[in-house]
Amino acid sequence: MADTAPCAPLRSPLAHAAPRLAAATRASGGAVRLAELPFLTQVDVRLDAKGAAADAVGPALGLTLPTEPGTVERAGESRALWLGPDEWLLVGPPGGARELETRIRAAAGDEPVSVTDVSAQRTTLLVAGPRARDLLAHGCALDLHPRAFGPGRCAQTDLARTQVVLVSRDGGGAGFWVLVRSSFAGYLADWLLDAATEYV
Structure with a gap:
């Protein structure tokens, strides 16, 4: 039970x-x-910055994944932090990790992408x-x-x-x-x- x-x-x-x-x-x-x-919601995303997944994920999130080292892109209450050439940390309001993961995976389709909820x-x-x-x-x-x-x-x-x-x-x-x-x-x-x- x-x-x-x-x-x-x-x-x-x-x-x-x-x-x-x-x-x-x-x-x-x-x-x-x-x-x-x-x-705060924190989701780690890894993908090819020059691949099709990057082109699709940014618009799905309503922001651009930054490509300049050490920069942050903001859209409303959400931010995308550049952590490396193929890694970003998405930070947003509490409780949004699952919905964010779903949107990223749907946008990436069959393209290789790693999405990990690191909020805790x-x-x-x-x-x-x-x-x-x-x-x-x-x-x-x-x-x-x-x-x-x-x-x-x-x-x-x-x-x-x-x-x-x-x-x-x-x-x-x-x-x-x-x-x-x-x-x-x-x-x-x-x-x-x-x-x-x-x-x-």
């Missing part, structure tokens, strides 16, 4: 840290804003505010100056010795997304809170 017990509600990796992130944001007087954006693999930290770049620079070797890493850029890098995907969001004061593996999220949140004391 099938188990009919209700599933436990989803709990984000940083649910316990939410009050401390909010307190640091308040204490900084708006200099930095820290928050978790839990449960990472959580997302928002780091925003006028001092966001300074805060991240404490632990990241990338040149985060807007001329080098402005809106619409992304990179796989290390932040505080933790592997992350860093996304510079577009729009005034939009800040950054830091996509971090769930198992390292608590450590990285603690590091950000400690580094943010300079701005409190």
Whole structure:
């Protein structure tokens, strides 16, 4: 007989840290804003960037898969992050992974494509505010100056010795997304809170 017990509600990796992130944001007087954006849809796509699948998948998603290294294409609330010559990470609102996978596979048809829901693999930290770049620079070797890493850029890098995907969001004061593996999220949140004391 099938188990009919209700599933436990989803709990984000940083649910316990939410009050401390909010307190640091308040204490900084708006200099930095820290928050978790839990449960974002994250789908990893691999295909030939010059093949028929790429030509079909982009329009099916309503955006273009970026071909310039380290760039992001946006359509509404969804983003396509360039991770490699044949790899992209699609990020969107929570709960959309299955529908996204279906659309990609239907658009690709018989063309070779790999589509993997990695939504549970990472959580997302928002780091925003006028001092966001300074805060991240404490632990990241990338040149985060807007001329080098402005809106619409992304990179796989290390932040505080933790592997992350860093996304510079577009729009005034939009800040950054830091996509971090769930198992390292608590450590990285603690590091950000400690580094943010300079701005409190």
